Amino acid sequence: MKILVGYKRVVDYNVRIQVKPDGTGVVTEGVKLSANPFDDIALEEALRLREKGVAEEVVIVGIGPADLTAHLRNGLAMGANRAIHVTTAEAIQPLTAARTFLKLVEKEQPGLVILGKQAIDDDANQTGQMLAALWDRPQATFASKVEIAEGKATVTREVDAGLETIEAELPAVITTDLRLNEPRFIKLPDIMKAKSKPIEVIEFASLGVEAGGHLKTTHYAAPPKRSKGVMVNDAAELVATLKQKGLL
Amino acid sequence: MTKILVIAEHLDGKLNPSTARAVSAAAAVKPEAIDVLVLADNADAIAAEAAKIEGVTRVLTANRTENAHALAAVLAPQVAKAAAGYSHVFAPSTTFGKDLGPRVAALLGVPQVSDVMTVEGSHTFKRPVYAGNAIVTVEADPALPVVATIRTASWPAAAIGANSAPVEALGLDVALPSHTRFVELKQGKSDRPDLQSASKVVSGGRGVGSKENFEIIYKFADRIGAAVGASRAAVDAGYVPNEMQVGQTGKIIAPELYMAIGISGAIQHLTGIKDAGTIVAINKDAEAPIFEVADIGLVGDLFKIIPELESAL
Ligand SMILES: Cc1cc2nc3c(=O)[nH]c(=O)nc-3n(C[C@H](O)[C@H](O)[C@H](O)COP(=O)(O)OP(=O)(O)OC[C@H]3O[C@@H](n4cnc5c(N)ncnc54)[C@H](O)[C@@H]3O)c2cc1C
Ligand SMILES: Nc1ncnc2c1ncn2[C@@H]1O[C@H](COP(=O)(O)O)[C@@H](O)[C@H]1O
Secondary structure, three states, X not given: OEEEEEOOEEEOOOOOOOEOOOOOOEOOOOOOEEEOHHHHHHHHHHHHHHHOOOOOEEEEEEEEOHHHHHHHHHHHHHOOOXXXXXXXXXOOOHHXXXXXXXXXXXXXXXXXXXXXXOOOOOOOOOHHHXXXXXXOOOEEEEEEEEEEXXXXXXXXXXXXXXXXXXXXXXXXXXXXXXXXXXXXXXXXXXXXXXXXXXXXEEEHHHHOOOOOOOOEEEEEEOOOOOOOOEEOOOHHHHXXXXXXXXXX | OOEEEEEOOEEOOEEOOHHHHHHHHHHHOOOOEEEEXXXXXXXXXXXXXXXXXXXXXXEEEEEOHHXXXXXXXXXXXXXXXXXXXXXXXXXXXXXXXXXXXXXXXXXXXXXXXXXXXXXXXXXXXXXXXXXXXXXXXXXXXXXXXXXXXXXXXXXXXXXXXXXXXXXXXXXXXXXXXXXXXEEEEEEOOOOOOOOOOXXXXXXXXXXXXXXXXXXXXXXXHHHHOOEEEEXXXXXXXXXOOHHHEEOOOOEOOOOOEEEEEOOOOOHHHHOOOOOOXXXXXXXXXXXXXXXXXXXXXXXXXXXXXHHHHHHHO
């Protein structure tokens, strides 16, 4: 079985995001970029399935600008067999990402697609569900445990009520939650090895992805600031303050 | 014509309060009609509850045995079919709505607006990105149906009781897939208030130190009638189950009172509590970032402070 993994590059989760004063976006100049944390988890899960003998090949996919190569090399150093780089200068939205993944799915015929549950830049939480719909295949979102056997995935999902387990016939789309696994660290020799692994570059325009269906983002604003609070000295003062506010 | 279809969320035969919040957001669009769709294997009791929500025009039911569990792959084709004639389809931005909404949107060939915080116009919305560190204004194409999930913490629940909307059964003739099957749901059983709708929440973090120690958080929460939440670190360490996680990847909540105990205040945690009325932080580290957002801060050891709080009540 082949596994396709979404491997998006985003602003690192430790960066304090600054909105540009003119409201046209957030500051990205000189800001650290990293793999979307959920995508590292997706890749780790795919690698473990390969190590268990469930899959033979793990292919990472990045849709983005020309300078994505170094990012994809990191995924290769982590252990992916090869990478597909769909090049586009423009940031693409989840519906377009899903349509792009569908084209790659038709080409690659994977048994499983593992994506992050959300990209921590747009926080959309859509691409996996959209791909599953367009592909007309099962989706198992927010996965915290995955078992593959007899042509199906048994997936435990983190839902608001607790932990839900579902069965999905393969091929299927799985999206990862944080507790699925802990991604491995990249070792130096692996970085060297990754240099010889193939990255297939595909021009976005050449895929014939259906156009249309975009949201227009017209403005970025900083979130409203909470006003500075007070410090109290002890438990009694805290209880008194809360009582005064009618909260206790 | 502006007509909104709101997808009801329910579990064990009961309507989830998130539905009434999605109705509030629908009302803000000022539509001609707000219809609530209940997909279930036995929708009657749920539909009767939904019919009482203020602002609801009609409640539509899709009764099918396949709808016994909320599997997005099964529900989405029905919602997509029911959506004909509506300008908007709204679902709450809970794990239910996050799972279902994008699948519906893709079937309709339209984008989704995730986590609507405010309605600026019938096709213009504000939503958070970058873990809530930026708020964007987005415009959907007026020529297409809008599919959106509603950030429940941003919307009050529409009043329940004053309305009695008519209930109509929908005959949705759609073939449903059998490739996805429900196996089980392990629910954390608790008599405490529901984390997502409670007016008071007490949360513990890694500072609480162990599953056993978490008892003092439960005990204190019970004293003040609060729901109990946790940081991701506390869940990861196995102190509490996953459904108690508050934050970017857990639950986004807006209680009147939020007490963060032994929680450092990472951005991802703060995302979940930005809309809380009053935030109280108890932490032994005076430099902890939680104090930058807390309305009331108290520096000290939680194991000493909590018993003192209890005696001061
Ligand atoms: C993509 C992503 C998503 C994430 N999503 C979430 C999320 O949804 N929710 C979430 O919470 N986190 C999330 N995190 C994790 C987040 O970054 C932090 O790691 C986490 O919130 C830390 O939890 P904590 O505050 O309990 O632990 P710590 O940061 O370890 O803080 C523990 C605190 O307890 C204090 N303390 C210790 N002992 C005592 C004592 N005896 N008395 C008083 N105080 C004491 C310490 O001073 C410290 O400030 C996410 C991370 C990533 C990368
Ligand atoms: N441009 C992209 N390149 C690679 N993967 C992507 C891209 N956009 C979305 N994805 C995948 O889809 C997941 C969910 O993204 P989103 O729907 O934007 O929150 C991500 O975690 C990735 O796995």
